Amino acid sequence: MNLDIRPLTKDGIDDYLFFFDNFVFQENPDRSRCYCCDYHFLGDIETCTREVSRPFVINLIEENKFAGYLAFENDRPIGWCNANNRSNYQRLLRDFDLVDDPDDEVFSIVCFLIDPEHRRQGIAQQFVQRIIADHSNKSYDHVEAYPRKGELSSEGNFNGPLELYRRLDFMIHKEHDGYYVMRKRLK
Secondary structure: OOEEEEEOOHHHHHHHHHHHHHHHHHHOHHHOOOOOOOOOOOOOOOOOOHHHHHHHHHHHHHOOOOOEEEEEEOOEEEEEEEEEEHHHOHHHHHHOOOOOOOOOOEEEEEEEEEOHHHOOOOHHHHHHHHHHHHHOOOOOOEEEEOOEOOOOOOOOOOOOOHHHHHHOOOEEEEEOOOEEEEEEEOO
16 A cells, blocks of 8 residues: 555645545544544534534644644545644543643544545554654653543544554553553653
């Protein structure tokens, strides 16, 4: 597979929107409200609509507050990984018991979305490897992820499977009822 993983930039807004408009929402129309900005959105589920989320995420990208990576096959987006400085995820900080050492600099991986025709081909692993490579020489202490527990569908496993992180030497940092906090030390 000729896979190219690129960080999301302002120049990539059209590719990002194309991926969400043409792949993610065709498979699961109920998710059409999200645009993968849920971890940034502090409103309630009723106010999180496609009409609100699409311009909201465009604005976040333009302000450099929304980060992640797009995977391309022959210049066509086929996957997305939402990954950012943990402090940029307002819902994550509010709703999850994560911050035990506020001085830690943490880069978080919160979501993977892969075109159904390209699943189970190692794309999520390539995303994580790229994130580790890109952030190992920066000021981050850890890369952190939040895999959910149990047998999950592809949709339900959007945080990435536990085994993915174990394979890449992440360790369980915390365990909660429905999910783990996995960490990989960068320094």
